[in-house]
Amino acid sequence: MSAGALIVGFAAGVVAGMLGVGGGILFVPALVLFLNLPQVDAEATSLLAIIPVALVGAANQNRYGNLRLREAILLGLLAVPGAIGGVAIVNAIPERLTEVLFALLMLFVAFQMARRALIPEHQEDPL
């Protein structure tokens, strides 16, 4: 057990609920830094953790009237080939490349979020 993993896990859930994401952008570094998983193993394990989080989050948003169920299912099903392709790619390329790409993704998302948070016209946007 790792207290760091538990705390960052909880934070990932809060972020997932607030922003409508899976929380993987925090799960992956938590699994790497606190539980010493290699990058690709951390990504794979992050996907496992995301499933119950997204399920509970979607059910809760459904209660608030914020889930368009039919289009959510359609979107999810249409994403399956891309998801399988992405996993095949990440298992074929060097692990260090994946680490660097993931870090760049984090910086990009951080930049986007900070920008939207700081522009008044985007007050409604959580991202």
Place this chain on the structure above:
Amino acid sequence: MPRPDPPLAGGAQRTLCLALIGTGAGLFSGLFGVGGGTVIVPLLVLWLGYGTREATGTSLGAIVLIALAAMLTQGAYGKVHFGAGLQVGVPAVAGVLAGTAFQQRVDPRWVSLLFAALMVVVAITLLIP
């Protein structure tokens, strides 16, 4: 209750948009072990006219299926660690209940900023070998 979907004026075009968003989100999910919400939420708002909270709610619904497909594929490569997944996933389920409830009544901008700062720190940690 779920809101009814908007009338599908130009239904084929709408489905094409969903397919494009889905493909992008799926690739992100598989490549980076994330749900793909960073792709889905802004594009649902910009392309399909979703409200912000609707986009986040619908994104979470789609992510269930996307993460499931990607996780099963990673499982075939033997990369999924169940015990470690539970350690971050169980507290996260509590977190998501708090996060969705919080989202209904709070201006999320300050959380976005804190989150952005946290990600910069973690990214730097990952970049340093």
